[in-house]
Amino acid sequence: GQQLNQSPQSMFIQEGEDVSMNCTSSSIFNTWLWYKQDPGEGPVLLIALYKAGELTSNGRLTAQFGITRKDSFLNISASIPSDVGIYFCAGQFFGSGGSNYKLTFGKGTLLTVNP
Amino acid sequence: NAGVTQTPKFQVLKTGQSMTLQCAQDMNHEYMSWYRQDPGMGLRLIHYSVGAGITDQGEVPNGYNVSRSTTEDFPLRLLSAAPSQTSVYFCASSKDRDLTDTQYFGPGTRLTVL
Numbered sequence: 001g002q003q004l005n006q007s008p009q010s011m012f013i014q015e016g017e018d019v020s021m022n023c024t025s026s027s028i029f030n031t032w033l034w035y036k037q038d039p040g041e042g043p044v045l046l047i048a049l050y051k052a053g054e055l056t057s058n059g060r061l062t063a064q065f066g067i068t069r070k071d072s073f074l075n076i077s078a079s080i081p082s083d084v085g086i087y088f089c090a091g092q093f094f095g096s097g098g099s100n101y102k103l104t105f106g107k108g109t110l111l112t113v114n115p
Numbered sequence: 116n117a118g119v120t121q122t123p124k125f126q127v128l129k130t131g132q133s134m135t136l137q138c139a140q141d142m143n144h145e146y147m148s149w150y151r152q153d154p155g156m157g158l159r160l161i162h163y164s165v166g167a168g169i170t171d172q173g174e175v176p177n178g179y180n181v182s183r184s185t186t187e188d189f190p191l192r193l194l195s196a197a198p199s200q201t202s203v204y205f206c207a208s209s210k211d212r213d214l215t216d217t218q219y220f221g222p223g224t225r226l227t228v229l
Contacts, residue, residue, distance in 0.1 A: 006157075009155075041223070042119075042220030042221050042222055042223055043158070043220050045217045045218065088158065090158075094213075101163055101212060101213070102160055102163065102173060102174075104160075104174075106157055107156060108157050
């Protein structure tokens with residue numbers, strides 16, 4: 001099956017610093033999604049990307065859909081303590097065999113922000 | 116709207132026991148799914164449903180059964196629990212079956228199998 005390689009696995013940064021994380025795949029995706037999970041909660045969608053090359057912002061968050069459709073990155077600017085959590089990328093491929101209906105998740109990036 | 120609700124929040128089972136994890140949504144969403152989350156593994160799709168009466172397997176379906184008799188409910192059944200099924204289970208739903216809309220996650224069920 002399709003797999004996503006998400007890096008880094010974890011990050012320790014100071015408040016105010018910028019953060020960058022990315023996901024790569026050996027397969028192409030039609031949609032890239034970025035989620036955040038707070039401790040003890042379910043993931044919450046941050047940004048959705050639907051077109052190759054698309055660059056989308058949501059407040060201090062910016063994400064891009066790679067031109068090859070095999071990668072995506074998420075940037076967080078001017079980090080604050082509430083940015084702490086696990087960030088997941090997820091991809092969706094529109095194809096045969098019901099693949100439209102499945103999301104493949106990366107293993108997550110654990111972000112710690114020191115005040 | 117309550118969104119996606121899951122019960123129970125915590126459960127401890129002995130090996131071989133059976134149980135059902137409940138999931139319900141009140142948003143009239145077409146698509147529902149179950150994931151398990153293990154440390155360092157991210158979320159892995161167990162089963163999903165694109166509408167009432169329609170279910171299909173995800174990435175890790177073995178040991179789990181599902182049914183979708185109504186739009187609102189999507190229970191996950193463990194027929195004979197094993198320690199390898201110790202995990203956090205998340206239910207999710209989306210308005211459209213093609214996942215073009217946001218997928219909303221429930222708060223999770225933390226299951227321990229002894």
